[in-house]
Amino acid sequence: MTEKTVDGGSKKFSQSLGIVSNTSLQPHHNDDIMTDCIFCKIAKGEVPCHKIYEDNEVIVILDRSQLTLGHSMVIPKNHKRWLWHHEDEEYTKIMHTAKKIANAMRDSLKIDWVEMVVAGMGVQHTHVHILPRYDDDGHGEIPIPNTKTKEFKEEDMKKVVEEIKKSL
Numbered sequence: 001m002t003e004k005t006v007d008g009g010s011k012k013f014s015q016s017l018g019i020v021s022n023t024s025l026q027p028h029h030n031d032d033i034m035t036d037c038i039f040c041k042i043a044k045g046e047v048p049c050h051k052i053y054e055d056n057e058v059i060v061i062l063d064r065s066q067l068t069l070g071h072s073m074v075i076p077k078n079h080k081r082w083l084w085h086h087e088d089e090e091y092t093k094i095m096h097t098a099k100k101i102a103n104a105m106r107d108s109l110k111i112d113w114v115e116m117v118v119a120g121m122g123v124q125h126t127h128v129h130i131l132p133r134y135d136d137d138g139h140g141e142i143p144i145p146n147t148k149t150k151e152f153k154e155e156d157m158k159k160v161v162e163e164i165k166k167s168l
């Protein structure tokens with residue numbers, strides 16, 4: 001049983017990757033290492049995304065799985081598994097960015113309220129989900145199961161990004 005746990009599996013996987021990795025090695029100092037991290041790749045511009053905001057420390061993108069239109073994530077560029085791994089200054093930056101995005105959503109989209117969830121379980125890299133909420137989105141209270149994601153057209157995704165950006 002134990003060798004089949006997620007943590008054990010990913011550690012073994014990371015170790016085997018380490019042997020074949022080259023100069024792109026990242027300083028992943030945490031107990032839960034994920035060398036092949038999709039969010040690190042997005043932060044480095046190696047994987048396309050719907051980008052709302054970026055600076056030296058964070059990137060904000062639309063989640064590929066939209067619970068509501070505009071469902072975004074703040075991703076720190078410094079790879080850590082959980083929020084408590086970040087120094088206070090970095091934590092403050094992440095949450096301050098989340099508030100900025102929430103305010104921009106309030107000002108640009110016709111939303112009724114906004115909700116945030118700190119995560120790190122699916123993709124093992126700290127991220128903050130920002131959910132624009134609508135009275136008629138049919139979701140009820142959080143947590144909302146990720147089976148309830150909705151399909152939106154590519155053009156609608158692009159449009160909502162531009163709308164939020166205008167209010168930043």
Ligand SMILES: [Zn+2]
Nearest residue numbers: 037040079125
């Ligand atoms: Zn990462």
